[in-house]
Amino acid sequence: MILAGRRVNDGMGAFVAEQVIKLMTKKRIHVSDANILIMGLTFKEDCPDLRNTRVVDVVAEFRDYHPRVDVYDPWVDPDEAREEYGIEVIPEPEPGSYDAIILAVAHRQFVEMGAERIRALGKPGAVLFDVKYVLPPEMVDGRL
Secondary structure (H helix, E strand, C coil), rough: HHHHHHHHHHCCHHHHHHHHHHHHHCCCCCCCCCEEEEECCCCCCCCCCCCCCCCHHHHHHHHHHEEEEEHHHHCCHHHHHHHHCCCCCECCCCCCCEEEEEEECHHHHHHHHHHHHHHEEEEEEEEECCCCEEEEEEEECCCC
């Protein structure tokens, strides 16, 4: 049972990336050269701990598709993210510039932003995927 749970958990990064790619394709957004924003990198919300974070798996899954992936997390020490995972955390996302946004960690800052302000980070018609069920279902394109 434990091994089965581990397999599911280990495959979640690939599953999230696949779901976002499918949603982008349905909206006729080319994944190659797309701008993707991942909101959150930490292991859990409102905590700077990067140990055991599975968000790095989502980042890694996109590499084969050649988009530009920005990771934004106000809780993360950028030096630690770079040293531990080779991920450059951006200081602030650029509004209106993303083809897809993945809400990966339920930090209170993200919850307080709400769907409208998070969507404003994307281009018109951008995909919004909510991993943590932070936003109402009618406000997102997909969720786990």
